[in-house]
Amino acid sequence: MLLRSDDEVEAKKLQQRIKSSILEIVKKREINVKDGEFQSFGSDYLGQLVEMTRESDVKKRITIDQMIDEIKAMYGAGHLTTTNLLGWCVVLLAINTEWQDRAREEVNRIFGRKSPDSDGIARLKIINMIINECLRLYPPVLTVTRKVAKEAKIGELRIPPKINIYISILALHHNPDIWGKDVHLFRPERFAEGVAKATNNNAAAFLPFGLGPRTCVGLNFTTNEAKVTFNDFAEVQVCSVT
Numbered sequence: 156m157l158l159r160s161d162d163e164v165e166a167k168k169l170q171q172r173i174k175s176s177i178l179e180i181v182k183k184r185e186i187n188v189k190d191g192e193f194q195s196f197g198s199d200y201l202g203q204l205v206e207m208t209r210e211s212d213v214k215k216r217i218t219i220d221q222m223i224d225e226i227k228a229m230y231g232a233g234h235l236t237t238t239n240l241l242g243w244c245v246v247l248l249a250i251n252t253e254w255q256d257r258a259r260e261e262v263n264r265i266f267g268r269k270s271p272d273s274d275g276i277a278r279l280k281i282i283n284m285i286i287n288e289c290l291r292l293y294p295p296v297l298t299v300t301r302k303v304a305k306e307a308k309i310g311e312l313r314i315p316p317k318i319n320i321y322i323s324i325l326a327l328h329h330n331p332d333i334w335g336k337d338v339h340l341f342r343p344e345r346f347a348e349g350v351a352k353a354t355n356n357n358a359a360a361f362l363p364f365g366l367g368p369r370t371c372v373g374l375n376f377t378t379n380e381a382k383v384t385f386n387d388f389a390e391v392q393v394c395s396v397t
């Protein structure tokens with residue numbers, strides 16, 4: 156008989172609880188549609204997924220379990236990563252108050268008391284530099300994985316096919332050969348002339364969102380979200396740590 160470890164038992168329980176809470180939210184939407192309160196399950200991501208579980212074309216239909224997997228993936232990929240980035244931004248700005256002041260000055264200059272718009276967001280240069288430096292020092296995703304399709308050689312290293320390779324984003328971002336002796340310091344000015352200049356045109360040196368065809372689909376969304384959040388920083392003093 157196979158015995159399950161305490162961790163596995165706990166993981167199974169958590170899995171069940173996550174599934175039940177997702178199904179509960181879905182049920183509320185179904186009841187609202189049934190009672191005629193709403194015409195559809197909603198135009199948001201969840202609403203569209205629920206719609207797909209009821210698709211008449213079987214080729215397009217997804218199962219309830221697939222819907223739950225999609226929701227979990229989006230939550231894990233999109234929520235934890237963004238909160239992690241914003242958390243480190245707050246810590247680093249609390250330590251480096253001169254950058255906090257520069258960020259506040261930029262937001263006030265570009266938006267004043269207006270709500271952020273896409274034109275203004277594109278002009279937030281200082282904040283872009285701060286976000287990149289936070290992503291470099293504390294990348295929310297530490298590794299990317301790739302499966303080797305066919306045998307390859309990198310320098311003296313022979314890489315056999317079908318193995319998984321774990322590329323450490325953290326190690327690349329903390330390599331003094333790429334970033335210099337001040338690699339462990341918070342220095343947003345290294346991104347003043349863009350990522351290409353900061354990495355000496357080495358696209359694989361800065362990988363917070365991965366690279367290639369499977370790069371993060373939330374890249375633009377999350378950086379805009381972070382910049383909008385910075386707009387709120389302008390109105391408050393992020394505590395300072397000395």
Ligand code: HEM
Nearest residue numbers: 232233236237240296299364365366369370371372373377
């Ligand atoms: C600071 C925030 C984020 C970071 C640092 C981040 C980082 C990453 C990384 C490193 C990958 C792997 C890319 C690769 O293998 O080359 C990835 C994939 C992915 N990310 Fe993000 N991500 C963030 C936010 C988001 C958001 C907000 C969403 C959704 C709204 C999202 C959805 C995804 C999805 C669906 C994938 C899988 C893409 C695929 O395999 O084709 N991410 N992300």
